[in-house]
Amino acid sequence: MNKVKINMLGYFILVPGIFIISSFIWRLFVLKRELWVVTIDCFSILGVYYFIASLITIIIMNKKSKED
Helix, strand or coil: CCHHHHHHHHHHHHHHHHHHHHHHHHHHHHCCCHHHHHHHHHHHHHHHHHHHHHHHHHHCCCCCCCCC
């Protein structure tokens, strides 16, 4: 597989998946927060992460296309 595709899988599937699972376990079972609050917090943070990761990806792809 192409290096860019592997990076994209990591940035947009693997890292958010690990975050969701670990955050739900930590906040729901360890901190004993309500499910609705945990869900809102996790997906809000994930939305900001996707926005920033998308911007960084666009910048990197533009630099690579200018180099080619």
